[in-house]
Amino acid sequence: MMGRTEERLRDATTALGSSLHGGDIPALRLPEAAGRSPGRRPALYRRLASRPWLVPVAAAASVIAVIGLVTVGVRALPGNALPGHAGPGHAGPGSTGRRAAASPDLPRYLVTTVDGQAAVRATASGRLIAAVPRPASVYAYEGVAAASGDRTYFLAGAMTTSGGWKVAFFRVSLGPDGHPGPVQRLPGTPLDVPFPVISGGWMNFYFAVTPDGRQLAYASGSPVPYGAGTPYGPATTFPNTNERVVVQDVATGGRRTWSAWSSAEAVVSQLSWGPSGHLGYDIALAGVGVSQHRLIRKAGGNVSAFMVLATTAPGSDLVRNSQVVSYSSSPRSGTPSGPRGVISPDGQLAYLQLSGAQAGSGPLVEASVATGATVRALLAGPDAAIGEPMSIEGGGRYLLFPLPVAHPRVVNSDVPYVVGHLARLDLHTGQVTMLSVPVMAEINGAFDAAW
């Protein structure tokens, strides 16, 4: 016969256990067979892969492949790690533990859009705080951007009208407890879109907001054949398209446009703001080359680049007004898979996933925006296979990104399935922490996340 203590124990443990649901469980990440050596602990494997500077300390012959990748990054170093950033040999507090202690700088909240819904989640655990209300005119949220300060977020809302499909921007502020206040529509004519914005999650709605929340930037004009957090491949140039980047004033709705060369078949993705009107973006182009940090016309050349546009300078030529920070090129058909990344809030650094043998397989590095030189390698090996979108918080310490699972469980490719989980990278310590926020494919509308 069960007594009161037993009953209370059963009740409490059942309640705690049932707080976990099937969707909360991350996919299994088994070590790659080729790189696995007998006797190496899986946890150690993941730790080494996510923090490559621990590899020399471990001095294990079984991690030669990882050391090789780290060496590539270190050789690219100009020899001067930036002030205020721990170098590979100076990992910060918490880096030797199983998980780094959360810093006071860590944003408390992040906002995601998935399946047309926007939601506030706790950064520490990924738990759902609250859904962001959707105005009656909006049938789906399609993207999110964050201003500095962990409280002000901007959302792209898709609307249907008698004339077709449109997109408008909205702003929402979070209270101290993370609950959203009223959703305010921003001034400005809604953007006409030629197709339903929701198209099975195969498109991304890239936009970014300045740290002070005064200007939005977005790209338009080209199909994007890949989705957030997925290894679908790089942005691919598309014939008869002409990419444009638009900056919109949040207060007035006024817009300014920069156009790429029409012959370049450009595709812009993943925008991010630095200070003083500097806008970082990924771009893929055809018929171009690179000379002295500038794009030039070059027949047969295919380039993927991370560039910075000076939006305060005069002119409307996207290519001429931008500086190449990092690029990869291919003389053959097909666009290289990287680099792709974001600019730091202080505008000094860029966090870039470099081109790899396969999309999303290159190392993640910190690079100087001024010179394009790699300052240090952050991730290499399997854990460097990160996806989009990347989002860096206003303090510049934490990078948010999707960490794809190695083998997604695809029961039926027509229904949503998990392709990864959001993770954060502490740029001071190199610690990667996976959050309990699944990244889905085959959802209605693209996945997006920001903090």
Added chain:
Amino acid sequence: MDLDIPWRAGRMPAEAGQRAGSGMGIESEAPAALAVTALYREHALGLTRLALVLVQDRQAAEDIVQDAFCGLHKRWDHLRDTDRALSYARSAVLNGCRSEFRRRKASRHQLPDVPAWSAESAALASEERREVLRALLRLPARQREALVLRYYMDLSEAETASAMRVSRGTAKSTAARGIAALRQLLGEES
């Protein structure tokens, strides 16, 4: 100046679709990986819940279960009876939980700032339940395991003994002592 702009939209081109397919599909894997992955799909939730109840730290619970299945994968070819793989995995989770407590003790670790409760269940979590869970954390590891296996997992005495790798009598007496200790911590009368 306002502009009406054709937006990015469209279906995935065939070439990208092939890439997507090759990257997303389940490719041919070693039998061990397939078997362990299948076992994980079926039991990860239950085992993570078990670990969560034991260590009361969601991130740690997920890590423990991941490590348990990685260990199972590594030793798969040496298992004498793969039909008992779940039992091995459960024991590995218990071992992982013990290691977690040892790690906390060694580093004078305070319970992390990570809430074990999800948003919806936090509202349902009464102070009374929290009191029980706090008391559970104060029990010796073996008593805590025995109680969780018996009263949360609803395992029989034999199954509890098997998971703890102890005799049936030891499992029974450990659970009895655990209940007595818990009763005392909660200030209840026997």
